[in-house]
Amino acid sequence: MPIIEVENLVKKFGDFTAVNDISFSVEPGEIFAFLGPNGAGKSTTIKMLTTILKPTSGSAKVAGYDISTRRDAVRHSFGIVFQDPSVDDELTCWENMDFHGILYGMPKELRHKRITDMLGLIELLDRKDDLVKTFSGGMRRRLEIARGLVHHPKILYLDEPTIGLDPQTRNHIWSYIKKINEQEGMTIFFTTHHMEEVERAAHKVAIIDHGAIVARGTPAELIAQTKTTTLEEAFLKLTGHGIREEEASGTDAARRQRQMWSGRR
Amino acid sequence: MRIIGSLGQPVLLLVALGFGLGPVFEKAGTSNYLQMLAPGVIAGGILFTAVFSGVELIMDRQFGFLKETLVAPVSRFNIMFGRTLGGATVAVFQGIAVFILALLIGFRPTSVWEIFPALLVMMLIAIFFAAFGTALASKMRDMQAFPLIMNFLIMPCLFLSGAFFPIDGLPAAMKIVVKFNPLAYGVDGLRAFFTGQSYFGLGHDIIVLVVLGAIFLTIGAVLFEKIEA
Numbered sequence: 001m002p003i004i005e006v007e008n009l010v011k012k013f014g015d016f017t018a019v020n021d022i023s024f025s026v027e028p029g030e031i032f033a034f035l036g037p038n039g040a041g042k043s044t045t046i047k048m049l050t051t052i053l054k055p056t057s058g059s060a061k062v063a064g065y066d067i068s069t070r071r072d073a074v075r076h077s078f079g080i081v082f083q084d085p086s087v088d089d090e091l092t093c094w095e096n097m098d099f100h101g102i103l104y105g106m107p108k109e110l111r112h113k114r115i116t117d118m119l120g121l122i123e124l125l126d127r128k129d130d131l132v133k134t135f136s137g138g139m140r141r142r143l144e145i146a147r148g149l150v151h152h153p154k155i156l157y158l159d160e161p162t163i164g165l166d167p168q169t170r171n172h173i174w175s176y177i178k179k180i181n182e183q184e185g186m187t188i189f190f191t192t193h194h195m196e197e198v199e200r201a202a203h204k205v206a207i208i209d210h211g212a213i214v215a216r217g218t219p220a221e222l223i224a225q226t227k228t229t230t231l232e233e234a235f236l237k238l239t240g241h242g243i244r245e246e247e248a249s250g251t252d253a254a255r256r257q258r259q260m261w262s263g264r265r
Numbered sequence: 266m267r268i269i270g271s272l273g274q275p276v277l278l279l280v281a282l283g284f285g286l287g288p289v290f291e292k293a294g295t296s297n298y299l300q301m302l303a304p305g306v307i308a309g310g311i312l313f314t315a316v317f318s319g320v321e322l323i324m325d326r327q328f329g330f331l332k333e334t335l336v337a338p339v340s341r342f343n344i345m346f347g348r349t350l351g352g353a354t355v356a357v358f359q360g361i362a363v364f365i366l367a368l369l370i371g372f373r374p375t376s377v378w379e380i381f382p383a384l385l386v387m388m389l390i391a392i393f394f395a396a397f398g399t400a401l402a403s404k405m406r407d408m409q410a411f412p413l414i415m416n417f418l419i420m421p422c423l424f425l426s427g428a429f430f431p432i433d434g435l436p437a438a439m440k441i442v443v444k445f446n447p448l449a450y451g452v453d454g455l456r457a458f459f460t461g462q463s464y465f466g467l468g469h470d471i472i473v474l475v476v477l478g479a480i481f482l483t484i485g486a487v488l489f490e491k492i493e494a
Contacts, residue, residue: 086333
C-alpha cells in the first residue's frame with residue numbers, strides 16, 4: 001500500500017490553477033524527488049499534503065489517512081523542512097528544538113538525547129544556547145533540517161532543503177538522510193533544483209510543470225525516456241529552457257518591514 | 266527594553282492627564298482626578314498589550330514560525346488557547362506594573378490589597394482583548410491593516426471607555442457608545458475594586474466580560490482553525 005497516494009488533486013487560487021489534476025503515489029521507504037521549475041506547483045502540493053492548505057478538489061491519503069478529513073492523524077505521520085525559514089528568531093537554538101519535540105509529544109529523555117545528537121550532526125552543539133537571530137543563513141538552514149528530523153517521522157518532506165548550504169554541509173545532511181531512510185525505513189519526499197542530489201539519492205522522480213505532472217519514473221528511466229545523458233538534460237528537455245516568473249509572496253516586503261520593527265522588539 | 270517601552274505611554278497618560286487635567290476636575294468638583302484616571306490607564310495598558318499579543322500572530326505567520334505549529338499534531342484550538350492565555354498573562358503583568366507606577370505617582374486606592382481581587386477583572390480584560398486580537402490576526406495576511414486597527418479600534422476603545430472621564434455626565438448618545446464598548450466594563454470593574462465607585466455595578470461588569478471573553482475565544486478558535494499557510 002502506498003504511503004502517499006494522490007488522486008486528481010487540484011488547487012486553484014482565484015483564476016490561477018497552481019496544481020492541475022495531479023495523481024501519483026509514493027511507496028513506504030522510498031526516496032521520492034518531486035521536481036519542477038519555479039512556480040510549477042511543488043510547494044503548493046506539499047502544503048496540501050501537510051494539511052496547511054485545503055485542496056480545491058481531488059483527494060490524497062498520507063499514511064492511510066485522508067488529508068481533508070483526518071488532518072490530525074496525518075499531522076502525526078510526518079515531519080517537514082519548509083522552503084522558507086520557520087525557526088523562531090527570538091528563541092535559542094535549543095529552545096527551537098525542544099519546543100518542536102514537545103509539540104510532537106516526545107518524552108523528555110529521548111527528546112534531549114535526540115536533540116543533542118542532531119545538534120552534534122549539524123555542528124551547532126556549541127551554539128545551542130544562542131538566540132537564532134544571531135545565526136547565519138546556513139546555520140539556520142541546518143537547524144531547520146535538524147528540527148524536522150528530531151522526532152523521526154514516518155514521512156519526511158524536504159522542500160528545497162539544501163538551499164543556501166555549502167557542499168560540505170549538503171553532503172553531511174544527505175548522508176544522514178540516506179542513513180535514516182535505510183535504518184528506519186523513513187519515506188523521504190523532497191524537492192530540489194540540484195539534479196546531482198536527485199541522481200545520488202532518489203529512487204523515484206516525478207516532474208511537475210505548470211501544475212501538471214509531465215514525467216514519472218526512476219532517474220535512469222527519465223534519462224532513457226528523453227534520450228539524454230544526464231538528469232539535468234532530461235529535466236530541461238521535459239520542462240523547456242525558458243526562465244520562469246514566480247510571484248512574490250509578500251514575505252520580502254514583510255522582512256523589510258521587520259527591520260523597522262526590530263528596534264522595538 | 267520592551268517592558269520599559271510599553272510603560273512609556275501609561276506614564277505619559279498618568280502624568281500629563283493626571284496633573285494636567287487634575288486642577289480642571291478639581292474646579293468642577295471632583296476631588297481627585299488621578300483616583301479616577303489610574304484604573305482607566307491600567308485597563309488601557311492591558312488593552313494594548315493584550316491586543317498586540319494577539320496581533321503578533323501576523324508576525325509569526327509572516328516570518329514562518331506559525332507553520333511549524335500549524336503542521337504539528339496538536340489541536341489548533343489548544344494552540345490558539347495557549348497563545349491567548351500566554352498573551353493575557355503578559356498583559357496582566359503589564360497592568361500590575363502600571364498599578365505600581367500609579368501608586369508612585371500618587372494614586373491612592375481604598376486599599377493596596379485590592380489589587381488581588383482586581384486581578385480577576387484584569388485577567389478578564391486581558392483574555393477578551395487577546396482573543397479579539399487573535400481573531401483579527403487570523404483574518405489578516407500582513408501588517409498593512411495594523412494602523413487601521415490601531416486608529417479605528419484600539420484608540421476609540423480606550424478613549425470611549427470612560428477611562429479618562431466619568432460616564433455619569435456624558436451626553437446620551439455618547440453613553441450608548443460607551444455601553445457598547447467592552448473596555449468600559451473593564452475600567453468600571455477596576456474602579457469598583459480600587460475606589461469603590463462603579464457605574465454599571467461590579468457584578469454586571471464581570472458578567473459582560475466573561476460572556477464577551479467566551480464569545481471571542483470561540484470566534485478566535487474557529488478562525489484560527491481555518492488558517493492556511
